Amino acid sequence: MSEIKWLSDGQEAFEKMLLAVPESMRQSVKPQLLAMLAQRAGSEPVGRDVIFAFVTQDLPEPQRTVLSAALGIKASSAEEAPTLMAKVEWKVSGEVRKPADLEPLKKRGLALLVPDSVRVTVGGATCGLAAGSASVLEALKKELARASIKADVVFVGSNGMSYAEPIVDVICPGKPRVTYGNVTAARVRDIAQAVAEGTVVADLVLGARRSEDLQGMSTPLQYATSEATGDFARCPSTCDLPFFKNQLRLLTRNAGTISPERIEEYIAVGGYSVIAKALTSMKPSEVMSQVKDSMLRGRGGAGFWAGTKWQACADAAGDKKYVVCNGSEGDPEIGMHKSFFESDPHAVIEGMMLAGYAIGADEGYLYLSDRYLLAIERAEAAVRQACELGLLGDKIFGTGFSFRITIKRGGGAYVCGEETALLSSLEGMFGEPRLRPPLPVEKGLYGKPTIVNNLETLANIPLIVQKGGRWFAEIGTKTSKGTKIVALVGNVAKPCWVEVPLGTKVRDIVEGFGGGTDTGRPIKAFQTGGPSGGLLPASLLDIAFDYDALAEQGSLLGSGGLLVMDEKIDLFDMARFFGDFFLDESCGKCTVCSNGMPQLHKIVLQFADGRGTDAHIAQVERLGEAMADCCFCALGKSGAATMLSLVRHFPEEVEKRKLHTLN
Amino acid sequence: MITFSMDNRSIAVEKGTTVLKAAQANGIEIPTLCASDALTPYGACRLCVVEVEKAGKRSIQASCSLAVEEGMIVRTQSARVIERRQLVLELLLARCPEVKVIQDLAREYNVADKAPQWTRQNETCILCGLCVRACAEVVGANAIQFAGSGASRVVASAFDKKADDCVACGSCVFVCPTGHVKKIDLKKPRVTSHEDAPIDGPVREIINWKVSQPLKLCKKCKNPFAPANQLEKIQKQFYMMPQVVDLCPTCRTYPQVDKEKCLGCGSCMESCPVGAIELDDRGGYDKNAQIYKQNCMACHTCEYMCPVLAIGS
Missing domain, CATH: 3.10.20.740 (Ubiquitin-like (UB roll))
Structure with a gap:
């Protein structure tokens, strides 16, 4: 056997590939892989391309799928590789071959979620990590070991209370699940002591709950059956906290409860049972009709009916179709989709599979912004675990349905959230919107019929299919159905992300969950829908948070951000900030956007300096109208929204910034 | 309809x-x-x-x-x-x-x-993308692309260096509506040539893409007529008579139709790579091939395709 000549990128790819092998088998598998690789490479130097070819051509299923997913390459088709590799010892379990195979996994997951020993979870989404939960996790492990308590200490996602991170949940057998907020590494010893003594750290506790409702996706998790006693009885009930009581946690039912990196825990809370049910007892058209009945609208910004889009794609001619999940959330400072995905990635994967089944696609792309490192890491782990169990790949649940998911990292441009720009970016081209028609549902990715759905839209699908489209259509308003995840940021006392039915009053969200402004000053304005939405005055706080009410006032629901500004915020400063943002993020394709944005920005700067004139306002209105009419894509069409909303809703602010000459 | x-x-x-x-x-x-x-x-x-x-x-x-x-x-x-x-x-x-x-x-x-x-700039490019599309779709060279985004978008060669894939055909110059893309044919390279290795003899410079390519001399009249790289590329893509790549358009011999012999079958029209032949229709079966000289590049493919030898030089 000849020595392998490594190129640096080849070695890197090999290491990455090796990480996909379960840790216990890694050492034994490594020499085998190396031997096979040497056989393939001969005396040639081994680069990235050789590794890719090796994985896609030489490996048998299902190792091929798993390792391809780890390397982020497209797995080749299903035929058995003519391989010398069959004798590799590491076998992907592929243990799920029929729906009943989920049961043992479910048991295993439940034993983790409601264990016989102590389970301690730490909020490990980006908001938690930013607040220092990594050091809290380490400290917890150390302190619990010192107190010789055998405990399972894991990261979970975020339960929405970003303001109270790091959040630690303690589950002792037979006791209610206690939630602690604002835990620091210094206070960890107290928690460990409380666990040992069977008590509660009273000043850190947010609440305790005896069971976890899973919205009918599975039986509720029962932590404690009897009435709480002692310290536990004095804790407020978590479910009755206004933060949880006023929410309708459908999508976020698992967030903060299950570990996003353990597929068993997702299966334990009813995960993958919907796709199993759909594959074995429903026709694609039945799944489709449930989605249509639900009147679900896209959660990415445009608010297009998901059922209509799916039907058009299912009807389009072509044997190859794609499902693309849009996880390119580009709004500055807003990250509810990121937080959600970091908390429950498998829900999105299951939604993609259901979408694939309904429209007849066998391949999905998960497009995530490159800035979301943690989300990408969790997506990779989730896809890998699903592949290993046989939940992704060929003949899922023993049916004829095959589905593969490839994770793609986008550059993070704002315009790549637009579906045709996203497809260009996926194909490796310049991320700029394409001409439509043809619509992506007719000719999308690589010219094949494609649906592009936001990840929140897709996460709704398992719920809809499980509980019925009609049930879903009862939630929300007449034209906006279901719930929406809202990220509350800006001048609020408690920044958080919550899930509320569409049509909830903005005031209820801002004051109920956010606790008013952090400074105590009154609210001056709020913005929905990110930079493409307008600024609305405090007098409109009673507006319903849904697609149509907001559009009527010149703003939009968008992806669900809610930015609150208090009295002291200079609105023209905000306009300048969003103008800067658009100058960078416009792709520059069409004249009106690429030339209009800088002109608009110049005018904003004039106002910010107090040198605005009436002529400027006329120019803004004219330019805004033209941009809404003539621009190529939705980014340009809404490019002037901030300035137009200032003119419309804040006339006295605008007046103050005019140049007043002596006359 | x-x-x-x-x-x-x-x-x-x-x-x-x-x-x-x-x-x-x-x-x-x-x-x-x-x-x-x-x-x-x-x-x-x-x-x-x-x-x-x-x-x-x-x-x-x-x-x-x-x-x-x-x-x-x-x-x-x-x-x-x-x-x-x-x-x-x-x-x-x-x-x-x-x-x-x-x-x-x-x-x-x-x-x-x-x-x-409105605030004025002094640009000449309107970012219409004609040059980029012509280079990609017609020439097939893909030598230039858009770079940057938003207000800082420009058309440029890769990394703003000399465009290696450019054959200096000048299609970008031809389609540019504003005169932003400029080319210049010189008798000998300028001292400040973008090229690393000096070239002798006439060159064509596409100024925007920092390209200068030697021009080929006509074998007959010794005048420069087209960039050597462009001719090479054309020859690779199509079968061409040597005279197309060796002689300037003036010195080439063009095919002519003998109207007595022509049947009007259309074989020549179908085989013409540049669409320079049409059938002049006089009703019924009485058709004659007609070669439009301004489009013809004298490849003589039609001459070989004619079943009745009605086309000659």
Whole structure:
């Protein structure tokens, strides 16, 4: 056997590939892989391309799928590789071959979620990590070991209370699940002591709950059956906290409860049972009709009916179709989709599979912004675990349905959230919107019929299919159905992300969950829908948070951000900030956007300096109208929204910034 | 055929035709800066906008990329359309105040003196993308691309270095509506040549892409006539008589049709790589092939294809 000549990128790819092998088998598998690789490479130097070819051509299923997913390459088709590799010892379990195979996994997951020993979870989404939960996790492990308590200490996602991170949940057998907020590494010893003594750290506790409702996706998790006693009885009930009581946690039912990196825990809370049910007892058209009945609208910004889009794609001619999940959330400072995905990635994967089944696609792309490192890491782990169990790949649940998911990292441009720009970016081209028609549902990715759905839209699908489209259509308003995840940021006392039915009053969200402004000053304005939405005055706080009410006032629901500004915020400063943002993020394709944005920005700067004139306002209105009419894509069409909303809703602010000459 | 109404006229065109093409075919003028018959629509300049009424809803659409639909009502001269075109022209004029084609259009739309209210730049490129598309779709060289985003977008060669894939054919110069892309043919390379290795003899420089390519000399008259790389590329792509790559257009011998022998079968027309042959139809079976000299590049493919030897030099 000849020595392998490594190129640096080849070695890197090999290491990455090796990480996909379960840790216990890694050492034994490594020499085998190396031997096979040497056989393939001969005396040639081994680069990235050789590794890719090796994985896609030489490996048998299902190792091929798993390792391809780890390397982020497209797995080749299903035929058995003519391989010398069959004798590799590491076998992907592929243990799920029929729906009943989920049961043992479910048991295993439940034993983790409601264990016989102590389970301690730490909020490990980006908001938690930013607040220092990594050091809290380490400290917890150390302190619990010192107190010789055998405990399972894991990261979970975020339960929405970003303001109270790091959040630690303690589950002792037979006791209610206690939630602690604002835990620091210094206070960890107290928690460990409380666990040992069977008590509660009273000043850190947010609440305790005896069971976890899973919205009918599975039986509720029962932590404690009897009435709480002692310290536990004095804790407020978590479910009755206004933060949880006023929410309708459908999508976020698992967030903060299950570990996003353990597929068993997702299966334990009813995960993958919907796709199993759909594959074995429903026709694609039945799944489709449930989605249509639900009147679900896209959660990415445009608010297009998901059922209509799916039907058009299912009807389009072509044997190859794609499902693309849009996880390119580009709004500055807003990250509810990121937080959600970091908390429950498998829900999105299951939604993609259901979408694939309904429209007849066998391949999905998960497009995530490159800035979301943690989300990408969790997506990779989730896809890998699903592949290993046989939940992704060929003949899922023993049916004829095959589905593969490839994770793609986008550059993070704002315009790549637009579906045709996203497809260009996926194909490796310049991320700029394409001409439509043809619509992506007719000719999308690589010219094949494609649906592009936001990840929140897709996460709704398992719920809809499980509980019925009609049930879903009862939630929300007449034209906006279901719930929406809202990220509350800006001048609020408690920044958080919550899930509320569409049509909830903005005031209820801002004051109920956010606790008013952090400074105590009154609210001056709020913005929905990110930079493409307008600024609305405090007098409109009673507006319903849904697609149509907001559009009527010149703003939009968008992806669900809610930015609150208090009295002291200079609105023209905000306009300048969003103008800067658009100058960078416009792709520059069409004249009106690429030339209009800088002109608009110049005018904003004039106002910010107090040198605005009436002529400027006329120019803004004219330019805004033209941009809404003539621009190529939705980014340009809404490019002037901030300035137009200032003119419309804040006339006295605008007046103050005019140049007043002596006359 | 699809029938629709444009400017109160009923117009019938083939399915899949764009509104712009339908208008041009029917003598309705729509201004445009980024559309070309040879290239796929791109929809960048937004000057060709028209007002479209479908199912009672009026919207503004770019006609270059809008396929006609049965029963749609198109207005190319409504007040809203004119206003939008005026604004587009104002923005373009503020960007490129010195470009003649924009000055002319601005005068036509009465906005020539309105531009001062917008901040002026002194650009010459309007980012229509014609050069990029011509290089990719017609030449197949892909030597240039858009770079940067938003307000800092430009057309450039890769990394703004000498464009290695450029064959200096000059298609980009030909399609550029504003004269932003410039080429120059020189008798000998300038001292400040972009090329690393000095070239002897005549060269063509495409200034924007930092390219200078040697020009080939005609074997007969010794005059330079085309970049050597371009001829090489053409020869690789098509079968060509040597005279096409060796001789300048003046010195080539062109094929001619003997009208007595010609049957009008059309073999030559089908085989012509540049579409320079048409059948001149005089009714019935009495047809003759006709070669249009301005398009012919003297490859003599037709001569070989003629079954009755009616084409000779």
